[in-house]
Amino acid sequence: MNILLIYPEFPDTFWSFKHALKFVRKKASLPPLGLLTVAAMLPPEWKKRLVDVNVTKLTARDLEWADYAFISAMTVQRDSARQIISRCKEASVTVVAGGPIFVSEHEQFEKVDHFVLNEAELTLPLFLADLEQGRARRVYATSEFADIHTTPVPLWELVDLKRYASMCIQFSRGCPFDCEFCNVTALLGHRPRTKTAGQVIAELDSLYDFGWRGPVFFVDDNFIGNKRIIKTELLPVLVEWQEGKEGIPFNTEGSINLADDESLMHMMVEAGFDTVFIGIETPDEDSLAECSKQQNVNRDLVEDVKRIQRAGLEVQGGFIVGFDSDTPSIFQRQIDFIQKSGIVTAMVGLLQAPPGTQLYERLKREGRLQGGMTGDNVDGTTNIVPRMSLDALRDGYKQIMEHIYSPRHYYQRVKTFLQEYKPPKIKPPLDMQQYLAFFRSILRLGILGKERFQYWKLLLWTLFRRPRLFSEAVTFAIYGYHFRKVCEIRLVECSAESARS
Ligand code: B12
Numbered sequence: 001m002n003i004l005l006i007y008p009e010f011p012d013t014f015w016s017f018k019h020a021l022k023f024v025r026k027k028a029s030l031p032p033l034g035l036l037t038v039a040a041m042l043p044p045e046w047k048k049r050l051v052d053v054n055v056t057k058l059t060a061r062d063l064e065w066a067d068y069a070f071i072s073a074m075t076v077q078r079d080s081a082r083q084i085i086s087r088c089k090e091a092s093v094t095v096v097a098g099g100p101i102f103v104s105e106h107e108q109f110e111k112v113d114h115f116v117l118n119e120a121e122l123t124l125p126l127f128l129a130d131l132e133q134g135r136a137r138r139v140y141a142t143s144e145f146a147d148i149h150t151t152p153v154p155l156w157e158l159v160d161l162k163r164y165a166s167m168c169i170q171f172s173r174g175c176p177f178d179c180e181f182c183n184v185t186a187l188l189g190h191r192p193r194t195k196t197a198g199q200v201i202a203e204l205d206s207l208y209d210f211g212w213r214g215p216v217f218f219v220d221d222n223f224i225g226n227k228r229i230i231k232t233e234l235l236p237v238l239v240e241w242q243e244g245k246e247g248i249p250f251n252t253e254g255s256i257n258l259a260d261d262e263s264l265m266h267m268m269v270e271a272g273f274d275t276v277f278i279g280i281e282t283p284d285e286d287s288l289a290e291c292s293k294q295q296n297v298n299r300d301l302v303e304d305v306k307r308i309q310r311a312g313l314e315v316q317g318g319f320i321v322g323f324d325s326d327t328p329s330i331f332q333r334q335i336d337f338i339q340k341s342g343i344v345t346a347m348v349g350l351l352q353a354p355p356g357t358q359l360y361e362r363l364k365r366e367g368r369l370q371g372g373m374t375g376d377n378v379d380g381t382t383n384i385v386p387r388m389s390l391d392a393l394r395d396g397y398k399q400i401m402e403h404i405y406s407p408r409h410y411y412q413r414v415k416t417f418l419q420e421y422k423p424p425k426i427k428p429p430l431d432m433q434q435y436l437a438f439f440r441s442i443l444r445l446g447i448l449g450k451e452r453f454q455y456w457k458l459l460l461w462t463l464f465r466r467p468r469l470f471s472e473a474v475t476f477a478i479y480g481y482h483f484r485k486v487c488e489i490r491l492v493e494c495s496a497e498s499a500r501s
């Protein structure tokens, strides 16, 4: 049996990092962990190939070779997924689909032969058993949550590591919080389910043995969802694992209560974590209460962010506008917050209601849903009828994005951050591509770019004031270029959308 695992293309989005990856000659930021995990669950005697369309082309030969195509995708990959499914069917390849988009809208994909939905640990064995008996059904789904103690090490051998900027592994699934707009709890549950530290080490060892020397993203929904296990079982083992290794820095996603736990932050930094993405959402207490983001209420959020930065963790932040409680002042308040906190990578989006969330149910009851979701939450679109007029919301959104990603304010924020940040403990060794990226940045940003003044000002300041953070300064300059490019594209689309409506 020949199995072709296919990952559709991401459009040019905030998180695609497409414009930044060109500087280091990488094709994508991360490989498709879901597909690699599924690959490891298939019978070992089956032949497997991965085609991640973000890094390589799907050829007619691939399709000729394949008996089955296993496809995974997020909503944002919808267009590419559709095209790929059509090509598979034209080539008479049977299509098996799983992953987030199919969980939320599998009825929209009439050409798919089999849907293996939710967590493959539960549904894939049923599909495989039925397939063997020659009676595979069209849909396999479950409302149970899997025990991930049995999840195998992803099949890294299928990946061309050098095409990616980072690798990823997963320690836990689920989140103890209950934010109204988030579908993590519906998809993966309230109780964080964890792997054993031994499983994580086996995954890291496997990556290391395949020659990976670079960042590893722990893709947990909330890495600190179960602090006790993290502190007693995982982090001490990670600290040990790092000893004698060439730099493998880690990054992850967490919640703001990380700022309350000095020892946890210290242990994470010791283990090699240098960045954490946190859903800040809004500085407005009423909006936080409205979306049940209890963990963010009654806090000095700027000070929390700074405390985490001072401990040695960069905070990337998620922000949302369009809550019912938002007033026209929210746009400037978001700008002020982002600038003051020094959150360089600020993902700002309009509030959206993904199916399966409490927000979706509430707005459905209120008759306030309209249209579908693009799956990109940083493109200025929404499936909600907001309390504020949609035009005012879009204009305010544009105002935020234009401000925070304008070279002047972006570089100002980088400096605010670098002043606070404790240099990371573990850094990957600089390779030739990174030196070349620096020279490319001089040409593209320091000579040709409209940010050239800010670029040189930042590099000189860093050289004299925070020399150990010089490579971070260059990286941020390159990220800034990507964010600005994406904003330019998205904001033009957003204006066109406003004009149409
Ligand atoms: C890592 C990650 C990313 C990475 C993607 C890297 C990559 N190459 O895939 C980055 C940071 C780029 C990213 C970006 C975004 N992401 Co994201 N991301 C995740 C995250 C945290 C982990 C995904 C992962 O690797 N999980 C680990 C693997 C093992 O799980 P899995 O992929 O779900 O696979 C399991 C099953 O789904 C199933 N399965 C999966 N595929 C297949 C295929 C077949 C054939 C079968 C049988 C089974 C199967 O089996 C696996 C084992 O159980 C998830 C949340 C989550 N916990 O899943 C969100 C998530 C996938 N992201 C989401 C979203 C919305 C986004 C963004 C739009 C912005 C945002 N809010 O973060 C952007 C869009 C991307 C872009 N470029 O524009 C949503 C997707 C919702 C949807 N319906 O599409 C999720 C579910 C988070 C959420 N609840 O909102 N993301």
Ligand code: SF4
Pocket: 175, 176, 177, 178, 179, 182, 183, 184, 185, 221, 222, 255, 279
């Ligand atoms: S803390 Fe994050 S992952 Fe957890 S429910 Fe809220 S938004 Fe979702």
